[in-house]
Amino acid sequence: MAVECHLCLLGLIFLSSLLTGTSGVNVTYVFISSGENVSLSCNNALHDCTSTMWLYNKFRHSATVELIGLGKKKKDTERHERLSLGSDCSLNIKNISKEDYGYYTCRQYVNGEQRTDTHVDLHVLHVSSSSSSSSQTEISAGRSVTLFCQLYSFAGGSCDDWICYERIQLFWVNQAGVKLTRSDSRYQILSSSDHCIITLTTTLLNEDHNREWRCEVTHRDQVKSSVTYTVKSSGEKERDLINHVEQVFFVFLVQTVSIVFAVCRIFRKISQTRSNLYC
Numbered sequence: 001m002a003v004e005c006h007l008c009l010l011g012l013i014f015l016s017s018l019l020t021g022t023s024g025v026n027v028t029y030v031f032i033s034s035g036e037n038v039s040l041s042c043n044n045a046l047h048d049c050t051s052t053m054w055l056y057n058k059f060r061h062s063a064t065v066e067l068i069g070l071g072k073k074k075k076d077t078e079r080h081e082r083l084s085l086g087s088d089c090s091l092n093i094k095n096i097s098k099e100d101y102g103y104y105t106c107r108q109y110v111n112g113e114q115r116t117d118t119h120v121d122l123h124v125l126h127v128s129s130s131s132s133s134s135s136q137t138e139i140s141a142g143r144s145v146t147l148f149c150q151l152y153s154f155a156g157g158s159c160d161d162w163i164c165y166e167r168i169q170l171f172w173v174n175q176a177g178v179k180l181t182r183s184d185s186r187y188q189i190l191s192s193s194d195h196c197i198i199t200l201t202t203t204l205l206n207e208d209h210n211r212e213w214r215c216e217v218t219h220r221d222q223v224k225s226s227v228t229y230t231v232k233s234s235g236e237k238e239r240d241l242i243n244h245v246e247q248v249f250f251v252f253l254v255q256t257v258s259i260v261f262a263v264c265r266i267f268r269k270i271s272q273t274r275s276n277l278y279c
């Protein structure tokens with residue numbers, strides 16, 4: 001308990017130092033899974049977006065990157081191809097990557113005067129596995145697999161602060177939506193709050209083919225985003241291959257037999273013609 005309070009305090013100090021100099025700041029928390037598209041709203045939308053700027057900070061002390069300047073996309077940013085400006089001046093990001101987490105600021109000017117900034121704190125949920133990097137895998141029964149579910153956040157190295165006072169939590173749930181816990185002997189669930197990561201380790205069974213495990217992130221007890229991981233057993237794939245080989249062989253056999261019959265018929269015709277000739 002004492003440790004948690006200590007962390008909360010640190011978190012509050014962190015947040016207030018982050019927001020120094022700004023009053024009545026509106027920070028929206030957005031949670032999204034890698035691969036999805038997101039639209040970050042600039043609440044103070046104007047009738048046109050020619051004065052809109054979108055700024056980005058990855059870390060607390062990182063240099064500010066201008067993504068959109070005066071309503072135009074900056075070409076020199078590494079991800080400019082995935083960015084676009086919505087008609088309401090919102091920032092659209094396609095195919096979110098785990099590197100897109102961070103602090104986004106929408107700034108607008110009216111008659112040369114700066115309006116109140118709008119801030120979006122974007123958290124990205126990303127799942128990877130010990131056997132493959134995609135959201136599904138082919139693994140055989142008896143093998144152990146570890147799934148890592150990580151929440152990438154502006155807080156960077158330590159997300160204790162956010163977890164504590166914003167009540168952000170990560171869970172693994174099964175297909176029925178039931179939370180997997182340490183007490184379930186099939187699964188080993190480990191979480192590390194300082195890196196916002198929760199891992200699931202299990203030994204695969206034959207019946208796990210097509211089984212889904214889902215990692216969820218909750219903010220103040222509401223599910224905000226989730227990633228589903230599907231197991232494809234490689235045994236199933238081999239069986240499919242055998243079926244395929246059998247089918248090909250059957251077609252070959254049918255064709256051979258019909259060719260043999262056709263040839264026989266021709267020969268019979270020829271020999272009949274010949275015997276007619278001789279007669």
Ligand SMILES: *[C@@H]1O[C@H](CO)[C@@H](O)[C@H](O)[C@H]1NC(C)=O
Nearest residue numbers: 023024025026027043116117
């Ligand atoms: C914060 O945003 C809400 C709407 O999302 C708005 O009603 C409120 O006025 C904003 N506060 C400030 C200080 O801009």
Ligand SMILES: *[C@@H]1O[C@H](CO)[C@@H](O)[C@H](O)[C@H]1NC(C)=O
Nearest residue numbers: 034035036037038093094095
């Ligand atoms: C993201 O947007 C693109 C088009 O801009 C669309 O093709 C794709 O299906 C969208 N992806 C998701 C996960 O919605």
Ligand SMILES: *[C@@H]1O[C@H](CO)[C@@H](O)[C@H](O)[C@H]1NC(C)=O
Nearest residue numbers: 034035036094095096097098
């Ligand atoms: C999305 O990004 C990943 C890399 O982060 C890439 O492998 C994938 O092809 C991209 N998908 C689309 C639809 O562009």
